[in-house]
Amino acid sequence: MSESLLSLDDLRVQYKLPGRGILTAVDGVSFDLKPKQVLGLVGESGCGKSTLARAVCGLEPIHSGGITFNGTPIRTLGMRTRPAELLRIQMVFQNPYASLNPRRTVGKQIEDGLRIHPQRDSWSVAGLLEEVELPAEAANRFPHQFSGGQRQRIAIARAIASGPDLLIGDEPIASLDASLQAKVAGLMRRLALESGASMLFISHDLAVVRTIADEIAVMSKGKVVELGTVEQVWRSPRDPYTQRLLAAIPAVDGLGTLPGLPED
């Protein structure tokens, strides 16, 4: 299938600031995400990544341009509307508490997800917990009884349970121990693709993103300044901002000697 699952066309999202000012947080962004592809969205704090993700979920007013998901335009939907189409998008946040209910057991929350599209696949609560390397008895416990890394894996299992077409990770590894970041990012990629979803993976960490993405979009001040395959962006970045990001990766001794790309 070569059609886009998600398509952004010259998208602009603006905020009215106190007084009469306007901030253009997303400034003319266009890209396509194909089925079963992973797009890494990278950029410094405040460049508009989360605003873009929220707009894709129908949670931000679109000033101009458009977003098409599964062939349906996503317009300003407001916080209270939750059309079926948007249930096909699941988000995993930096803080796993943002996507988990502290008062429901882990098992019940994963079950809630499984009920959304029961026909989609054959995931079970125990099977999903096993996928994220947690024992089946974790189902009987509450989110606060787990470590931050475990909670994030529970949030991933819950998101996957509902069989999304698009999994969005909004800095899902930022609060994790450095030793866990690549592992959790890899887990998200594997589970998303195994369940037939695409993934938009947002991070400021280009080094981790390149290990899991098929394509990378680099954002700066609301605009996408670079878009290409991991290979293209890694080997021959065209934008000076991307070049600076690459040069800032630790253990990189100049752009000519970047660490090798991961093996398939």
Ligand SMILES: Nc1ncnc2c1ncn2[C@@H]1O[C@H](COP(=O)(O)OP(=O)(O)OP(=O)(O)O)[C@@H](O)[C@H]1O
């Ligand atoms: N509700 C809001 N009202 C006004 N300005 C906002 C609002 N939300 C975000 N902004 C501003 O929009 C810009 C983009 O913010 P956004 O959170 O999308 O950036 P980001 O790239 O996700 O940053 P971070 O990596 O720190 O989360 C910032 O200047 C931010 O201050």
